Amino acid sequence: MYERLVQKQRSYFYSGATRDISFRMKQLTLLKWALKKRETEIVEALRKDLNKSEEEAFLTELGPLYQEISHMKKHLPKWAKREKVKTALSHVGSKGHIHHEPHGVTLIIAPWNYPLQLAFAPLVGAIAGGNCAVLKPSELTPATSSVMSNLVKEYFTDEYIAVAEGAVEVSQALLAQRFDYIFFTGSVSVGKKVMEAASKNLTPHTLELGGKSPAIVNKDAKLDLAAKRIVWGKFINAGQTCVAPDYVFVHKEVEEAFYSHLKKHIKNLFDEKYEQLQYPKIVSERHFNRLLSFMNDGDVVVGGKSDNEKLTIYPTVLRNVKRDASIMNEEIFGPILPVLCFTEYDKVMERIREGANPLALYVFAENKEVQNQLIHGLPFGGGCINDTIMHLATPHLPFGGKGESGTGAYHGYESFATFTHKKSILTQSTLFDVPVRYKQDKKTMTIL
Numbered sequence: 001m002y003e004r005l006v007q008k009q010r011s012y013f014y015s016g017a018t019r020d021i022s023f024r025m026k027q028l029t030l031l032k033w034a035l036k037k038r039e040t041e042i043v044e045a046l047r048k049d050l051n052k053s054e055e056e057a058f059l060t061e062l063g064p065l066y067q068e069i070s071h072m073k074k075h076l077p078k079w080a081k082r083e084k085v086k087t088a089l090s091h092v093g094s095k096g097h098i099h100h101e102p103h104g105v106t107l108i109i110a111p112w113n114y115p116l117q118l119a120f121a122p123l124v125g126a127i128a129g130g131n132c133a134v135l136k137p138s139e140l141t142p143a144t145s146s147v148m149s150n151l152v153k154e155y156f157t158d159e160y161i162a163v164a165e166g167a168v169e170v171s172q173a174l175l176a177q178r179f180d181y182i183f184f185t186g187s188v189s190v191g192k193k194v195m196e197a198a199s200k201n202l203t204p205h206t207l208e209l210g211g212k213s214p215a216i217v218n219k220d221a222k223l224d225l226a227a228k229r230i231v232w233g234k235f236i237n238a239g240q241t242c243v244a245p246d247y248v249f250v251h252k253e254v255e256e257a258f259y260s261h262l263k264k265h266i267k268n269l270f271d272e273k274y275e276q277l278q279y280p281k282i283v284s285e286r287h288f289n290r291l292l293s294f295m296n297d298g299d300v301v302v303g304g305k306s307d308n309e310k311l312t313i314y315p316t317v318l319r320n321v322k323r324d325a326s327i328m329n330e331e332i333f334g335p336i337l338p339v340l341c342f343t344e345y346d347k348v349m350e351r352i353r354e355g356a357n358p359l360a361l362y363v364f365a366e367n368k369e370v371q372n373q374l375i376h377g378l379p380f381g382g383g384c385i386n387d388t389i390m391h392l393a394t395p396h397l398p399f400g401g402k403g404e405s406g407t408g409a410y411h412g413y414e415s416f417a418t419f420t421h422k423k424s425i426l427t428q429s430t431l432f433d434v435p436v437r438y439k440q441d442k443k444t445m446t447i448l
């Protein structure tokens, strides 16, 4: 079944239809228009799947997508132009150009936590690059997957863009095909399987994975603001965000004060939402039970309550968490925040270096030396100084992990670069033939 789909897309790709820049621009406009037309349906689907509020749906799903499309449309004509490079003395008479070529037929596999954005943002890159695409959304958010599938069917032909709904078997069946590029967003364990599948045909790929992203709060940090930004970044979408601060290291001297700021901001930002049933739910019973099992890994400072029927967990902060507790050994991906205290930076750095490379890291400090020591002394994908999450919400910064937290990056120009191949072409003159290369004279070759 998918073999035919891929063949159909490959024939369409080789017809040349997707290469034209004005065609790509039109498709980007169409995608934005289609999203706008279906906004109500999308918001409703996100509410059904994750109990996202309308404002959160705009803030974290539709808004970033509109921004990504507009940014791409603004720059695509310039980015897609062939680039002229300099000519080396040894190549006199020739011209060198870099052509930004589409890969061909691409596969985009998406997770459930931002089900619309994480499927369509890579699609923006695929369209801009001049590719065809098969999207595989998550089975855990079926309402959003269905809206995406209907939208794509209504506005695009399946020889150009298709959505394959379904669970693991669908993903595996797709991965068994020969694609020209694979863009995967999801867990580390599945990322390894995707890489293995890609290796069969040496298919180039991007892996946007997860992991444990720490926030470090120095004693000179503006504590109230640090707590507010950590609370927002951690508990938005009920902590189900790949770059949410997974845990916090706070300097011992400010630990007690930090808890009271956390308490205040959780109350201000999330109390009413939770009470009015406007707070996102945990995606499945399995994840809900996994998260509840973490509650005993420390002492509850804030929160601790949950609702088995609605699958909601109130934003919770834990202290006195042991290093070997299970909450410290897997990605939390839910609204539970362990806080650990420290006195020496070297120990914090040693501990972070021992683990897998975080996807994100957040430093809260006024002291520039401390900021630099942490930012440059630790391996991680990207992050913020004195903020959380915001580095991924701009098309001007490439977003991606490092090693265990991912391979490659996207957003803005990086999406265009990801979904194109830099093809170097040298055009040689036929008016004359410089004899130097035929001589194989050591002296001349050294001069060149």
Ligand code: NAD
Pocket (backbone or CB within 6 Å): 109, 110, 111, 112, 113, 114, 118, 136, 137, 138, 139, 166, 167, 168, 171, 172, 175, 185, 186, 187, 188, 190, 191, 193, 208, 209, 210, 211, 241, 242, 243, 331, 333, 359, 401, 406
């Ligand atoms: P997941 O890896 O379980 O699933 C992701 C996709 O892979 C889904 O479409 C799923 O159907 C498919 N899949 C699952 N098992 C598969 C298998 N054995 N073979 C092939 N395909 C398979 O991830 P998830 O639970 O949907 O998402 C949560 C994870 O994603 C977290 O680890 C989170 O940190 C990460 N994430 C990363 C980013 C990022 O941009 N780096 C963004 C969001 C989520």
